[in-house]
Amino acid sequence: MINTLFEAYRQLTKSRPNSQKPNWLNLLMLTGFSVLVMGIISLLAIQYYQQTEPGWASQTVWDFSSSLDYSFDADHLTLTDSQAQLVVPWWDTDYAQRQAFQITNQSGHNWPVRMPISITVDTASLSGLKSSCADLRVVYYDGSTHSNLDYDFQPAASATNCSDSSATRLTFYLPTALNNNVSxxxxxxxxxxxxxxxxxxxxxxxxxxTDSPTLALPLNGSTTGVAGQTTSSSTGALRYGGIQSASLFDGYNDYALINHHASLNTNDQLTIELWVMPQST
Incomplete structure (x- = not known):
């Protein structure tokens, strides 16, 4: 087609002697011919790409015909009915970010459901987290349902809040029983x-x-609780099971002192729960 256009232009220029054609007319004809050629080339290119473009940018769901045509992170993506989607759906879209973690029981014992456990989190590195940790949530997904777990937190002793704490302690309960050496x-x-x-x-x-405690006094691996409460013990503290903290008493004039609190003023029954590991020695 382009060769035909060039031949037509040659015939057009031959139809009149050069002496009879002003220079501006030759220049105008050459410019118009160049624009025409470029326009035709552009139309051909557009037609070609319209016929071959797969339309990826216009699709919100990508279809895959064969797993040999692509690779993906199988830990976080799954392929269902030729469509890729998250393995674990997003719990609440009002929360812009999430990080996955897992817990491995290496205590030598089986852990029951609802047992309190603690993890250490570098909250200072969580960009977008409020300094008060008010927007932090611990969520568990069992394969069909999300569970928003109640939790307690304590920034590192050297930190002022979550924004500068590299070792914030999060305590929450197990949403399901976890046997020894299982993650x-x-x-x-x-x-x-x-x-x-x-x-x-x-x-x-x-x-x-089913009942919530009136007062919780988690120990911090010593005779001082995470909220500053103290116990009196001449033998210090003993950590047992890797995550449970307990005070070790020698059995002579030992006691635990809890400062008075208005929540202890009750005319009803009061239950105090202790986990005790007796030792024969």
Missing amino acids: LSRLYLYYDHATASAPGNAQTAYRLD
Whole structure:
């Protein structure tokens, strides 16, 4: 087609002697011919790409005909009915970010459901997290349902809040029983929600049955609790099982002192629950 256009232009220029054609007319004809050729080339290119373009940018769901045509992260993506989607659906789209983690029971004992456990999180590195940790959520996915777990948190002793704490302690309860040497995955930290309010009563993180405790005194691997409460013990503290903390008493004039609190003023029954590991020696 382009060769034909060139031949037509040659015939057009031959139809009149050069002496009779002004230079501006030759220049105008040459310019018009160049524009015409470029326009035709552009139309041909557009037609070609319209016929061969697969339309990826216009599709919100990509279809895959064969697994040999692509590769993907099978830990986080799954292929269902030739469509790729997240293995674990997003719990709440108001939270912009999430991080997955898992827990492995290496204590030598089987852990019951609702047993309180603690993990250490570098909250200072979680970009978008509120300094108060008010938008932090611990979420478990069992394969069909999300569970928003109650939790308690304590920034590192040297930190002022979650934004500068590289070792924030999160305590929450196990959503399911976990046997020894078994891992529990599909646990997530959701965060980065600008208008999120602080979660409810943190004491429910220590709930072992249907009732929530009035007072929770988690120990921090010593005779000092994570909230500053202290116990009196001449023998210091003993850590047992890797995550449970307990004070070790020698059996002589030992006691635990809890400062008075208005929540202890009750006319009803009061239950105090202790986990005790007796030793014959």
